[in-house]
Amino acid sequence: MKNRILIPLFASSVLLGCQESNQPNTQVSEVNDKLVEKKIIPQWVGYYQGTTPCMGCFSRCEDCPGMAVDVELKDDMTYVLKRESLSGHNEIETLQGKIVFKDSAQTKLELLNVQTRNQLFVDLENKMLEIRVDKTAEPYQAQNDFLLEQI
Template sequence: MKKTLFVFGIAMITLVGCKNEEKKQVINAETMDEVVSDVVDEHNSQNSLDWSGVYEGTLPCADCEGIKTVIELKEDNTYTISQTYLKGPENTEEFKNNGTFSWDEAGLKVILKNGEETSQYKVGENQITMLNANGEMTEGELADFYILKKK
């Protein structure tokens, strides 16, 4: 009798275990894309990061050693920019400007405006990255030189 109950118990456990395996859903790349697209995330650089502050770095330059750039983004959506063209140890040109900036619809980029001139920067954690005229990241060997770090 004990052997019969023991065998019956093992058979039930095996059946229940197999049945649970059938209920598991396999998540592949397509399924994951569907799940991710259904999730609405309202977090972005504008509302999640401590973006206001001073950023600096040296941008590439075609006819000089680089452009030392300092940008201050302020809470009131104004900015100040200082750019120094490094043309040699004693030969530099400095330009200072200020203006207003706005955020793109996604809250990931700031658009600096000064008269008719505009420039775009992607805002990240303690850094901003200068974007090209189309609002895209620069790729290639020089990509890291377009990043300005927060002081």
């Protein structure tokens, strides 16, 4: 006598269902695309650059060309900072790390892993960063010498 194997209806429907699940789900893909499109990028995110007084000065000197400063603020709360002495005395300094906001309006921030000139003020209206005095975050007396424009 031959043994018959009975496959329950449930098992066969599961096997057939697996074949259908290999097809791409366009609804899920469309939802993911819409979420990516709607990602809101904060206004402070971007590239900023300018020329500031050299590290030892609090305002521009006639004899010193100053420093070229580039800062990239990223939406993942990180930054990349490049500083170059225009007098040629130092190598290009590249620093990176995390950003910490000091206020709820996200206009006062600190660049972690930066020892000097790590306090910044974001001027969203004029699309600028202002480098502030270390620790106190007060403006420098020659405030206009410490501005970086968003590019």
